[in-house]
Amino acid sequence: MEKIIIAAVSKNRVIGRNGIIPWHIKEELKHFKNTTTGFPVLMGRTTWESLNKPLENRINIILTTNPDFSFSHPNVVICNSIFDALSWCEENNYSKVFIIGGEQVFEDTLKVADRMIISELKFDVEGDRFFPQIDLNEWELVSSSDKSEFVIKEYLRRK
Numbered sequence: 001m002e003k004i005i006i007a008a009v010s011k012n013r014v015i016g017r018n019g020i021i022p023w024h025i026k027e028e029l030k031h032f033k034n035t036t037t038g039f040p041v042l043m044g045r046t047t048w049e050s051l052n053k054p055l056e057n058r059i060n061i062i063l064t065t066n067p068d069f070s071f072s073h074p075n076v077v078i079c080n081s082i083f084d085a086l087s088w089c090e091e092n093n094y095s096k097v098f099i100i101g102g103e104q105v106f107e108d109t110l111k112v113a114d115r116m117i118i119s120e121l122k123f124d125v126e127g128d129r130f131f132p133q134i135d136l137n138e139w140e141l142v143s144s145s146d147k148s149e150f151v152i153k154e155y156l157r158r159k
């Protein structure tokens with residue numbers, strides 16, 4: 001099963017501010033939706049709290065260390081570790097899982113991800129959550145697609 005990090009990152013590497021994503025780019029949201037629909041999305045509890053409801057047509061896996069956390073919805077799965085979350089996806093025969101943030105979850109999964117799809121915004125943003133620096137000794141840039149406000153870059157882990 002392929003483990004794919006997907007993120008939108010400002011020029012100065014910001015991904016969030018005060019618990020939300022501090023920009024609204026329709027074209028980027030559309031790309032995120034088109035890419036992830038049909039597959040499980042794995043997110044931290046803080047990112048989950050920034051959504052009003054589960055992302056549609058995707059199993060939403062919420063990571064939390066709180067064993068009492070619950071949310072009753074057919075498309076929501078709660079896991080207490082990354083290992084459990086990835087095992088759940090494998091047991092349910094998914095070919096891919098998208099890791100959708102936030103900062104803590106990206107940091108925790110950078111070592112296990114196979115691929116990254118990063119929307120690199122063309123401008124700086126003020127923020128308090130960041131995406132880690134991408135080490136090009138570990139990651140190979142395999143495609144780049146230019147949009148008006150961002151560039152979608154795809155990286156594969158080097159063998």
Ligand SMILES: NC(=O)c1ccc[n+]([C@@H]2O[C@H](COP(=O)([O-])OP(=O)(O)OC[C@H]3O[C@@H](n4cnc5c(N)ncnc54)[C@H](OP(=O)(O)O)[C@@H]3O)[C@@H](O)[C@H]2O)c1
Nearest residue numbers: 008016019020021044045046047064065101102103104105
């Ligand atoms: N630009 C983007 O692409 C993008 C995407 C997603 C989110 N964001 C932004 O990122 C920010 C949130 O990031 P964040 O770092 O504050 O929070 P986060 O990564 O969304 O969530 C952190 C929480 O997830 C749980 N968690 C994380 N790793 C875990 C693990 N290995 N095992 C079990 N539980 C784990 C913990 O929950 P408990 O405390 O409950 O134990 C932890 O407090 C927001 O501003 C959000 O809008 C940006």
